[in-house]
Amino acid sequence: MFENLTLWNWLTIASFVVNLITMVLVIVMVKKKKSNVVEASTQVAASKEQKHAKVSGVVFCRNCGKQYDSSQSACPSCQAQRLKG
Numbered sequence: 001m002f003e004n005l006t007l008w009n010w011l012t013i014a015s016f017v018v019n020l021i022t023m024v025l026v027i028v029m030v031k032k033k034k035s036n037v038v039e040a041s042t043q044v045a046a047s048k049e050q051k052h053a054k055v056s057g058v059v060f061c062r063n064c065g066k067q068y069d070s071s072q073s074a075c076p077s078c079q080a081q082r083l084k085g
């Protein structure tokens with residue numbers, strides 16, 4: 001009877017410890033996931049900014065050096081063709 005009681009006590013303590021470890025693990029995982037999401041969103045924003053700069057930016061004419069929008073294929077001042085890529 002006494003041995004059974006200690007066995008049940010140990011089982012209770014063990015399950016309590018397992019529950020504690022699981023809770024700590026879940027909390028750590030949630031915190032890691034949150035930080036990963038923040039990092040990923042920052043990277044997405046940075047890549048979007050880079051793409052945006054590539055799509056509509058300002059270029060300098062290789063012929064006369066005038067500044068014009070990259071959406072234009074030729075310099076509006078001297079009509080020199082813009083090098084693509």
Ligand SMILES: [Zn+2]
Pocket residue numbers: 061062063064065066075076077078079080
């Ligand atoms: Zn030009």
